[in-house]
Amino acid sequence: MKFANRLSPALAHMCAGALTRKFVQPKPGEQVMILADSESDADFVHALAATMTSHGAEPTVVIIPPTFMEDGDRPLTRIALEALKATDIYIAFAATTSLAVHSEEITEATLGRTRQKNMRMLLIGGRYNSGLYGNAWQYMLEALNHDYEKVAEWCRKFCGHINGKKKIRVTSKEGSDFTASLEGITYRPECGFAREPGEIGGVPGGEVWGGPAEFTCEGVIAIDGPIAYVAHKPKLSQPVLVTMKKGRAVDIKGGEEADALKRWMDKYENADVLAELSLATNPFLKPTGEVNIIDKRVLGTMHVAFGENKFQIWPRGTVWSPVHADMVLLKPSCWVDDVQLLDNGVPVV
Numbered sequence: 001m002k003f004a005n006r007l008s009p010a011l012a013h014m015c016a017g018a019l020t021r022k023f024v025q026p027k028p029g030e031q032v033m034i035l036a037d038s039e040s041d042a043d044f045v046h047a048l049a050a051t052m053t054s055h056g057a058e059p060t061v062v063i064i065p066p067t068f069m070e071d072g073d074r075p076l077t078r079i080a081l082e083a084l085k086a087t088d089i090y091i092a093f094a095a096t097t098s099l100a101v102h103s104e105e106i107t108e109a110t111l112g113r114t115r116q117k118n119m120r121m122l123l124i125g126g127r128y129n130s131g132l133y134g135n136a137w138q139y140m141l142e143a144l145n146h147d148y149e150k151v152a153e154w155c156r157k158f159c160g161h162i163n164g165k166k167k168i169r170v171t172s173k174e175g176s177d178f179t180a181s182l183e184g185i186t187y188r189p190e191c192g193f194a195r196e197p198g199e200i201g202g203v204p205g206g207e208v209w210g211g212p213a214e215f216t217c218e219g220v221i222a223i224d225g226p227i228a229y230v231a232h233k234p235k236l237s238q239p240v241l242v243t244m245k246k247g248r249a250v251d252i253k254g255g256e257e258a259d260a261l262k263r264w265m266d267k268y269e270n271a272d273v274l275a276e277l278s279l280a281t282n283p284f285l286k287p288t289g290e291v292n293i294i295d296k297r298v299l300g301t302m303h304v305a306f307g308e309n310k311f312q313i314w315p316r317g318t319v320w321s322p323v324h325a326d327m328v329l330l331k332p333s334c335w336v337d338d339v340q341l342l343d344n345g346v347p348v349v
Contacts (some may be wrong), residue, residue, distance in 0.1 A: 007041060007043060007044055008043075009043045009047070012041065012043040012044040012046075012047040013047040013050070013051070015044065015047070015140075015141060015144070016044060016047035016048045016050070016051045017047075017051050018144050019048075019051075019122070019124070019144070019203060020048070020051045020052065020055065022144070022148075022192075023122060023148075023192055023193055023194055023195070023201050023203060024089060024120075024122055024194055024195065024201075025055075025195050026052055026055045026056070026057035026089055027055075027056070027057065028055070028056030028057065029056065029057070029058065030057040030058070030088040030089055031057070031058055031060070031086050031087055031088045031089070032049075032052045032057050032058065032059040032060065032087070032088065032089040032090075032091065033059075033060055033062060033080075033083050033084065033087040033089070033090050033091065034048055034049060034052075034059055034060070034061045034062070034091045034093060035062050035064065035076075035080060035090070035091065035092055035093060035094050035100055036061060036062070036063050036064075036093050036094055037063060037064050037065065037066045037067075037094040037095060037096055037097070038063065038065070038066050039066050039095045039096050040063075040093050040094065040095055044093075045061055045093065046061075048091060048093075049061055052089075057088075057089065060083065062077075062079065062080045062083055064076060064077050064080055064094055064097070065077075066094075066095075066096040066097070067096045067097040067099075074097055074099070075099055075103070076097075076099055076100070076103060076105070076106075081105050084105055084106065084109045084119070085109075087109065087119045088117070088119055088120070088197075089119065089120055089121075089122070089194070090106070090109070090110070090119050090120070090121045090122070091121075091122050091124065092121060092122070092123045092124070093124050093125075095125075098308075098323065098324045101121075101123060101311065102307075102308050102310075102311045102324045103310075103311070104310050104311075106121070106311070107310055107311045107314050110198060110200060111198060111314050111315075112314075112315070117197050118197040118198040119197065120194040120195070120196060120197055120198060120199045120200070120201075121194055121199075121200045121201070122194040122200075122201050122202065122203075123190075123200070123201070123202035123203075124140065124202070124203055125139075125140050125203070125204075125293055139204060139288065139290070139293055139294055140203055140204060140293075143203055143204035143205075143284075143285070144203065146192075146204070146205075146206075146282065146284040146285075147284070148191055148192035148193065148205060150283065150284075151191045151192060151205060151206045151281055151282050151283075151284075152189065152191035152192070152193070154191075154206070154208075154281035154282075154283070154299060154347070155189030155190070155191040155206075155207075155208050155281045156189065157349060158187070158208040158279050158281060158341065158349075159187050159188070159189055159208050161336055161339055161341055161349055162182065162187045162208065162210070162279075162336050163186060163187055165182050165336045165337045166181065166182055166183055166337055167179060167180070167181060167182060167336070167337055168180055168182055168212070168277065168334065168335070168336050169334070169335045170221075170277075170302065170329070170332050170333070170334050170335075171332070171333045172222050172224075172329060172331060172332045172333060172344075173331065173344065174222040174224045174239040174329075174330075174331075175220060175222035175239055175241050176219075176220060176221055176222040176329060176332060177219050177220055178217055178218060178219025178220055178221050178244055179217070179218055179219055180212030180213065180216045180217040180218070180247075180274070180277065181212060181213040181216035182210075182212065182213065182336070183213055184213060184316055185210055185211065185212070185213055185313050185316065186210065186313075186314075187208050187209065187210035187278075188200065188208070188209055188210065189207075189208055189281075190202055190205055190206070190207050190208075190209055191205050191206060191281065192205035192206070193205075204282065204285060204293065204294060204297060205282065205297065206280060206281040206282025206285065206297035206298075206299070207278050207279065207280050207281055207282075207296065207297050207303075208278060208279045208281055209276065209278040209312065210276070210277070210278060210312060210313060211274070211275055211276040211277050211278075211305075211309055211312040211313045211317070212247065212274060212277055212313075213313070213316070214247060214309065214313070214316065214317065214318065214319065215246045215247030215248070215273075216246075216247055217244045217246075217247045217274045217277075218244055218245060218246070219243075219244055220241055220242065220243050220244070221241075221242045221244060221274075221304055221329070222239040222240070222241055222242075222329065223236070223239060223240040223241075223242065223261075223304070223327045223328065223329060224236050224239045224240075224328075224329065224330050224331075225287070225291070225295055225301065225303075225327070225328025225329060225330045226289050226290070226291035226295050226327070226328055227240070227257060227261060227291065227325070227326075227327045227328075228291050228292060228305075228325040228326045228327065229264055229323075229325050230257060230260045230261050230264055230325075231257045231260070232289045232290060232291065233289040234287040234288065234289045234295065235287075235330065236254075236255075236257050237255055237256070237257065238254050238255045238257075239254055240252065240253070240254040240255075240257050240258045240261055240327075241253045241254050241258070242261075244274060247273060247274050248272045248273055248274070249265060249272040249274070249306065250272075252265070264325070265306065268307065268321060268322055268323045269320075269321055269322065270307060270308070270319050270320065270321035271306055271307050271321055271323050271325070272306060273306060273307065273309065273319050273321065274304060274305075274306060275305050275306055275307050275308060275309035275312050275313075275317070275319060275321075275324060276303070276304060276305035276309065276312045276324075276326070277302065277303075277304050278296070278302065278303055278304075278305075279302050279334070279341065279342070280296060280297045280298050280299050280300065280301045280302065280303070281297070281299055282297045282298060282299055283299040285297055285298045285299070286298065287330075291303070291326050291327070291328055292326055295328050296326050296328055299347065300331070300342065300345040300346060300347060301328055301329060301330055301331075301332070301345065302328075302329045302332045302334060302342070303326050303327060303328045303329065304326070304327050304329070305324055305325055305326045305327065306323075306324075306325055306327070307319075307321035307322075307323040307324040307325055308320060308321040308322075308323065308324045311324075312324075330345060331344050331345030332344075332345065
């Protein structure tokens with residue numbers, strides 16, 4: 001069954017109610033900020049606000065201008081940034097900007113230590129990490145029925161093997177062979193739920209996210225799955241081989257997708273910096289070619305991202321970029337220190 005870009009009002013209310021009950025569980029008096037843009041589904045935004053009100057929470061809808069990547073993402077408006085100070089629950093639903101998530105202000109409000117209580121964040125869908133478009137409604141509605149306790153179990157397992165360790169190595173039959181330091185880096189779960197302060201959830205959910213210590217990646221990353229902004233298809237025509245030195249891409253080879261990725265990196269400041277290296281944890285998803293919504297969360301895959309890293313390795317990231325682009329490794333093998341986590345895309349822990 002296919003869904004259009006917009007839900008019917010009745011389906012929007014049903015979906016908003018299910019999301020709120022299962023993943024957020026707002027408490028009376030909590031301040032809810034729903035961030036949307038002109039590309040967001042207005043019926044769904046209104047349904048979310050109504051559902052939050054029915055739980056006794058107090059929602060405010062903030063609509064920002066859209067961004068379509070002409071010169072990088074548009075920063076959030078000053079009013080939106082000011083509203084974060086009073087927000088307990090943040091619903092990211094601005095479909096056209098990664099800065100709805102990947103901004104220093106949002107990271108500080110969610111994970112920082114300067115607030116009496118951190119806000120919690122729910123990401124819905126996500127072409128640029130938040131918001132829905134096209135068939136994304138279909139994927140999200142299907143994902144509502146996943147067993148997120150099982151997703152959380154995989155998150156806990158991977159986090160337990162990564163945090164506190166020193167080094168990660170990734171290889172693949174497609175040509176990956178790279179290493180990076182993990183010292184001082186905290187990996188965090190994204191398993192759907194955003195019920196407690198500081199939690200970051202998403203639907204569809206399922207990844208353990210973090211990144212390498214800055215400028216420590218060395219070797220070759222072979223990208224064979226979809227690439228945000230460049231190639232939205234389940235498998236590339238041939239792997240894109242990205243040679244890394246001191247955490248930056250210094251050479252890119254591999255056909256038309258490689259050429260497109262190089263043009264993209266050349267266009268934006270710090271788009272050649274490896275910002276993220278994450279493991280997927282959702283065993284119920286199947287590849288679709290939609291990197292931000294589905295493919296980067298299929299259990300057994302990993303994904304890297306280039307660009308901004310302040311969100312990914314908070315509070316140790318210092319790299320600003322107007323972009324953050326995810327790219328999928330379909331069947332990697334992965335070791336953390338001396339423990340193997342994945343073998344050709346199969347979890348072994």
